[in-house]
Amino acid sequence: MIQRDIQGLRGLAVLLVVLYHAGLPINGGFIGVDVFFVVSGFVISKVLLREVGNQKPNILRRFYLRRVKRLIPAAGTLTFTVLIFSWLIESSWYEQSRTARTALSSIFFYSNFHLSNDLDGYFSLGSRTNPLLHMWSLSVEEQFYLVWPIVLLLGYKLCSQNLARLLGVCLLLCLGSLAFSVSIMFSSPVTDFYSPLTRFWELGIGGCLAISISLNSQNCLKPTTNLPTNTINLLGLGSLMMAFWIINDQRVFPGLWALLPCIGTALIIFATNNHGSTQGIGIQQLLSSKVLVSLGLISYPLYLWHWPLLSFARILEGQAISVTSRLVIIALSLVLAWLTYQFLEKPIRRKGSKKVAIVLLLLILFLLA
Secondary structure, three states: OOOHHHHHHHHHHHHHHHHOOOOOOOOOOHHHHHHHHHHHHHHHHHHHHHHHOOOOHHHHHHHHHHHHHHHHHHHHHHHHHHHHHHHOOOOOOHHHHHHHHHHHHHOOOOOHHHHHHHHOOOOOOHHHOOOHHHHHHHHHHHHHHHHHHHHHHHHHHHEEEEEEEHHHHHHHHHHHHHHHHHHHHOOOOOHHOOHHHHHHHHHHHHHHHHHHHHHHHOOOOOOOOOOOHHHHHHHHHHHHHHHHHHHHOOOOOHHHHHHHHHHHHHHHHHHHHHHHOOOOOOHHHHOHHHHHHHHHHOOHHHHHHHHHHHHHHHHHOOOOOOOHHHHHHHHHHHHHEEEEEHHHHHHHHHOOOHHHHHHHHHHHHHHHO
């Protein structure tokens, strides 16, 4: 079970992304994806480290099976629905072909590579009518998940089960990824945005945080800071607020700018998990509020549904969607996300079903044929 404040961070992240995509005045809302990356890296690394510590068998098999159950049913349902509406709504062969190509790359989790070659960039005007543009971030995550568990398990063995050494290795990998991002941010901004190599450090910083906290819990590492929880929380919140305020689609991103949301997110997670206090200024209480936790629970399907609805609205109404339409789309996205969570995600998590994933994959391939 994920902590309420971590779930609340997810809720805050998806809220910022949805409001930004809907054209509401959240200039830096797209950095909610970067918050997602840090949270995801932390959560999956924490689970893997716990299983390693408990010496559970078939760790990799169990991990990848959880990822399939978590991602494929909802993503497959979304992709299948988008392809049907693409035939009905998109008028030109080019638009339908673009959606089909993006769908194919999405279901095999390489849409970030496809989009880096197919579009001028994430923020270009033409990208706003691609109903599966947002799948790039899921592809980056899955490419990270293909590598990171192996890095953790292999590194753990090569470092003779010494988590401090493992932390050092992982930090070096993250620094290398960040350095690569900075080195190409001006010469190849589209590659910098979509490449898993330039995004690795964002997810990896969450993983390094999980290793650090595991070290502290085992009394293997001296406290990394004597700062009170409130101060760490304020530093994290200040970093996030600064990111929302000064980062916009005119800046070359990620590069060094991504440090603001990623470090801010890491500090907030660290404050609770390392210091164990939720008293004081109430950031954890805010993140643990019913609204943000509820949004966190449906954050994945909400992220999936909102962008295609906005894209199809732009095709039907033009780029300038009315405020009323945008608010209706947000409300509809919330309803679809809740339905997906209640009647698809939860049943499959409880019971598991390989058949659902296989059927959806076959249906999508049939539509693409």
